[in-house]
Amino acid sequence: MATTVSSVSKQINPEVSEVIAVAMSGGVDSSTVAAMLHAEGHEVIGLTLQLWDQNRLAGKPGVPDAPKAGRCCSLDDVYDARRVAETIGIPYYVVNQQDRFEHDVVQPFVNDYLNGRTPIPCSLCNNHLKFDQLLLTARQIGADRIATGHYARNEYDPARGRWILKRPADRAKDQTWFLFGLTQDQLAHTLFPLGHLTKPEVREVARESKLHLTDKPDSQEICFIPGGNYKQFIANYLDEQGREMPDSSGELVSTSGETLGRHEGIHNFTVGQRKGLGLTAPNPFYVLNIDATSRRVTVGPESELTSPILHVHRLNWIAIPGLNQPRRAQVKIRHVHDPAPALLEPTVGPDGSDRVKITFDEPQRAITPGHSAVFYDGDEVLGGGWIL
Amino acid sequence: MRRVYMDANATTPLLPEIVEAMRPYWMEHFGNASSIHQQGQRARTAVDEAREILAQFFNCHAAEVVFNSGGTEGDNTALFGLLHPGDHMITTSIEHSAVIAAADRLAQEGIETTKIDPQPNGLIDPMDILRAIRPNTRLISVMLANNETGIIQPVEEIGKIAAQTGVYFHIDAVQGAGKIPIDVQKIGCHLLSISGHKMHAPKGIGAIYIRKGTPVSSLIVGGSHERRRRAGTENVPSIVGLGKAAEIAMHALDSGVMHRLGELRDRLEQGLISKISGTGVNGVNTDGSIAPRAANTSNIWFDNLEGEALVIALDLKGLAVSGGSACHSGKTEPSHVLMAMGLDKNRARASLRFSLLKTVTEADIDYVLSVVPEAVARLRELAPAPEPTFSATALA
Numbered sequence: 079m080a081t082t083v084s085s086v087s088k089q090i091n092p093e094v095s096e097v098i099a100v101a102m103s104g105g106v107d108s109s110t111v112a113a114m115l116h117a118e119g120h121e122v123i124g125l126t127l128q129l130w131d132q133n134r135l136a137g138k139p140g141v142p143d144a145p146k147a148g149r150c151c152s153l154d155d156v157y158d159a160r161r162v163a164e165t166i167g168i169p170y171y172v173v174n175q176q177d178r179f180e181h182d183v184v185q186p187f188v189n190d191y192l193n194g195r196t197p198i199p200c201s202l203c204n205n206h207l208k209f210d211q212l213l214l215t216a217r218q219i220g221a222d223r224i225a226t227g228h229y230a231r232n233e234y235d236p237a238r239g240r241w242i243l244k245r246p247a248d249r250a251k252d253q254t255w256f257l258f259g260l261t262q263d264q265l266a267h268t269l270f271p272l273g274h275l276t277k278p279e280v281r282e283v284a285r286e287s288k289l290h291l292t293d294k295p296d297s298q299e300i301c302f303i304p305g306g307n308y309k310q311f312i313a314n315y316l317d318e319q320g321r322e323m324p325d326s327s328g329e330l331v332s333t334s335g336e337t338l339g340r341h342e343g344i345h346n347f348t349v350g351q352r353k354g355l356g357l358t359a360p361n362p363f364y365v366l367n368i369d370a371t372s373r374r375v376t377v378g379p380e381s382e383l384t385s386p387i388l389h390v391h392r393l394n395w396i397a398i399p400g401l402n403q404p405r406r407a408q409v410k411i412r413h414v415h416d417p418a419p420a421l422l423e424p425t426v427g428p429d430g431s432d433r434v435k436i437t438f439d440e441p442q443r444a445i446t447p448g449h450s451a452v453f454y455d456g457d458e459v460l461g462g463g464w465i466l
Numbered sequence: 467m468r469r470v471y472m473d474a475n476a477t478t479p480l481l482p483e484i485v486e487a488m489r490p491y492w493m494e495h496f497g498n499a500s501s502i503h504q505q506g507q508r509a510r511t512a513v514d515e516a517r518e519i520l521a522q523f524f525n526c527h528a529a530e531v532v533f534n535s536g537g538t539e540g541d542n543t544a545l546f547g548l549l550h551p552g553d554h555m556i557t558t559s560i561e562h563s564a565v566i567a568a569a570d571r572l573a574q575e576g577i578e579t580t581k582i583d584p585q586p587n588g589l590i591d592p593m594d595i596l597r598a599i600r601p602n603t604r605l606i607s608v609m610l611a612n613n614e615t616g617i618i619q620p621v622e623e624i625g626k627i628a629a630q631t632g633v634y635f636h637i638d639a640v641q642g643a644g645k646i647p648i649d650v651q652k653i654g655c656h657l658l659s660i661s662g663h664k665m666h667a668p669k670g671i672g673a674i675y676i677r678k679g680t681p682v683s684s685l686i687v688g689g690s691h692e693r694r695r696r697a698g699t700e701n702v703p704s705i706v707g708l709g710k711a712a713e714i715a716m717h718a719l720d721s722g723v724m725h726r727l728g729e730l731r732d733r734l735e736q737g738l739i740s741k742i743s744g745t746g747v748n749g750v751n752t753d754g755s756i757a758p759r760a761a762n763t764s765n766i767w768f769d770n771l772e773g774e775a776l777v778i779a780l781d782l783k784g785l786a787v788s789g790g791s792a793c794h795s796g797k798t799e800p801s802h803v804l805m806a807m808g809l810d811k812n813r814a815r816a817s818l819r820f821s822l823l824k825t826v827t828e829a830d831i832d833y834v835l836s837v838v839p840e841a842v843a844r845l846r847e848l849a850p851a852p853e854p855t856f857s858a859t860a861l862a
Contacts, residue, residue: 123782171778215772218845219779 097121098269099216099224101208102162102170104155106294107227109162110280111271113287115225116166123221124163124170126156127212129179129203130302135318140310158291165289173215175207182206184302188312191345192324194368195448198256198413199300205259213267223267228253231273231457232265241265243396243459248276255410258452258462259394309346328373330355333366333382344368347375350383350444368447384441389425390451390463391433397458401434407453407460409436411445417454418442434463467784470830474664474762475613475641475821476788480707481666487710488668491703499700500691509702516709523712524658524675525649532695533705536672537640538564539685540659543674543696544607544636545569547682548657551576553604556633558582558590558619559806565607565638566802586808587757588617588749596627605634610642610658614803614819615749616763618646625654634680640664640672644715645724645760656680662704667711671704723824728761730831731822735764737835742842744769748804748817762822767809771845773816779841785834789818 100112102124116122135141156172163170183202190197208226216224229251231244241262245252260268272280284292299306316323326343339357341347346354351365355377364383367376388411395401401424408417420438427433436451445465452462471479491512497505499513514528521528534540541564549555549572557565559581569579580598584590595606606628611618621637628635636657639648644665650658657680662671676682676695688697718724739745748765749757768776773789780787789801800814809817820834 169782171781173778174774214848214850215775215778218772218775218848220782220841220844 095119095121096222097123097220099123099125099212099219099221101212101224101226102126102159103227103297104158104162104291105227105297106284106289106291107229107272107280109159109227109289109291110284110287111225111227111269112162112168113166113289114271114283115269116168117287122166122168123216123219124159124166124168125212125216125224126159126170126172127179127207128156128172128174129176129207130184131176132302132304135311135314138314138317140305140307141314158294162289162291166287173212175211178211179203179207179302184315188315190448191308191312192326194326194344194347194370196348196446197448198450199302200256201259201450204256209260209264209268213264217267223269225269225271227272228257228270229272229277230254230257230270232268232270234266238397240397240399244273244457245454245459246270246273246275251277254454254459255413255450255452255462258396258450258459260396261394262396265396312345326370326373328375330357330375330377333376333378338363338377341375344370344373344375349446364444384443385445386438386441388436388445388451389433389466390436391427391431391466393432393434393461393463395461397455397460400432401461407455409438410452410454411442411465412449415442417452422453433466468833469784469786470833471786472820472822472826472830472834473786473788474823475616475819477663477669478666478823480668481711481714483714484666484707484710488703488707491706495702497702499702500689509700512702512706513700516705516712519709519712520673523643523648523716525651526675527678529693530675530678532674532676532692533700533708534672534674534692534696535670535701536663537562537638537659537661540640540657540661540672540674541565541607541636541638542568543682543685544657544659545572545605546685548605548634548636548680549577550604552602553577554600554602555579555605555607556582556595556598556603557607558584558609560584560588560590560612560614560803561607561609562613562638562640565609569607583806584617587751588612588615588803588807589757590619590624592620592623592627595624596631599627599631599633603631603633605636607636607638610637610639610648611645611760611763612803613641614801615765615807616641616760616821617749618642618758618760621653621655625652628656629654641760641763644711644718645762647719650675650677657682662708662711665711665715667708668704671701671708673708718824724761727822727824727826730826730828731761731764731820734820734822734831734834735766737831738766738838741835741839742768748807748809762824764820765804765817766820767813767817768842769813769816770849771816771842772849773818775845776816776818776841779845780837783837783841785837787818787820789815 098115098120100122102108102112112122112124160170183199186202187197187199213224229246229248230253231246233242235242243254243257245254281292303311313323329337330339330341331337347365347368349365352362355363357363361379363377364380365375366378366382401422404421404423407422409420410417418438420436423435425433425435447465449465450462451465453460495508497509499509517528517531520531545568557569557579573579582590582594608619608624610621625635635655637655639658640661643660656677658675660673663669684695686697691697745766745768747756748767751757777789800811804814804817
């Protein structure tokens, strides 16, 4: 068994024995990583981030009194991760980062929605918690690197003198879109041992390693919102904080400026949304734009949902040190989206910060402020930024 | 790798002679102490003998000793068994959660609690307790030694206040038992709870002293065990173990074991503070001396690091210690004990408890003094630099 297991990740990590902290979520992927690295002879330490207390909003509207099983950062996941660590025989610790998670992920998540944007909390969590705080803790306690169960590949390219992030073998599981914010230092201290494997292969390794959770389903939802009702979460969170839900109700208007109806608040909308508009028309309407200042939500037919141009800010570069001149790339603007060919052009924002203007060859559907746009050159992640 | 266990306040291992004393009572003398037959009589004798030893340990009558499942049950028994709606209770803000959570539950039933804060050295001022007494005050509950700092509370003075004002007095002696002599007559308390596993007996066994005539209703009802004060078939092997543990503890207290332990603790503490900058002891008096403490406990703050990471780093180096109390690990809140003593949040979060077993050796101390400075240095070296006040662009 050990040979099957070890042959896989050695491709990334040819060195002999290292102290490696594995970020264990209690799922199949990260559990398998821990088993693989241990089988390879590394000194493995299991770490789980405790990010959110699922009991915090228990009993509030729409939230069960007791948290449901099988959610990320739930006690069940800690239990699963601990059992895996016991099975493998590695030391295991829970690292509490609830304060930081609330400050760096939950609060921006709520504020984005209240300002008409649609956030991606997983990317924020990667940037601020997993590859920042957890990596720091891992190194502080004596680990050389951390390993995670993300489907991505990273390698050092001596010619360019840079760490490169690449799309994984299993394209269907590609998580590079969530990882565009990784710095060179973070990439240098991170291992993605699943980058060369497909999900069925990972489950097979988990089975060979006799992990009890081989058939555990993948988590799909936002970990701190079991059930997935983000509107209810925002209302409950604001209530818990003693804050009033700001009144952001306003008009639903057409692209020509005609008032079609009213809405209860801009946080209920996402660009591209069709359901819940409360409008009856022969052809379905879609949310085209959310204006936080005027609280106006512009709606229109699907044909008007596509646009060729977008701008991003708060950039991070990976395969290249920066963008000095226009260049071609493929750009991915949501988790389920094939990178589409586009032209990248460096621009400067009113505050003097670097921005990128993206012009797609073919107009793209539902460009969503608050999401990220990630730039690819084939398999390589060039960099990315947040959509304005 | 060498492993050194310095978390005795979380739990202790059974001593070999305690295991030996218990051994016959699982299979050979397995009887139910309530049975008439000879197997039952044998078990009854063992329970009675253990009760006699505990009576010596507390300095009370054997009939005043009730065996139970441990410290939490004892604390719960005292509070739930004695208080009724409309009563007032005085306790402290540094109690174990077995008292604090019970008081919180009672608050919902109309029993008010006054929680007295300690002074910065961790000691409760008995005068604060006196001042908090009301006409309807029925119970004072104060711990003997604090689980996190080891600091010993002035229970004799508080006992006098209780006697003068006619208030019942409960002591959570879980962390004091076996480390300092206990004399319930001298203290003048009505209730005192202890736990076996903090003094080398098994987990899941404890005892509470209930002074004759104290109207405590039973927390667990059923049969007439323990003179109707605690139902449930007696856990005979564990009761035997607790009796043996109390006997060994009394002997140790008489023979200077604690004095030697205190010297080793002091060497450890002074070694850490002199080798590592930005450290200090929690529980310092205004004159720089340290408040009276259990001889095995040292609680030390470390500036500029995360206590949680240090606990993990040290465990990986073979040293078992804890930050805050074990019951609170996994919680994001800093220690309520250290916060009540007035530490700032960062320092409270970066405080570690070293609690030594009586079996600790000089070599253990040397090992700890070699690994802790190294681990602290690595943590501090990798810690993110504090946020600069001015950004480079603002200065340009």
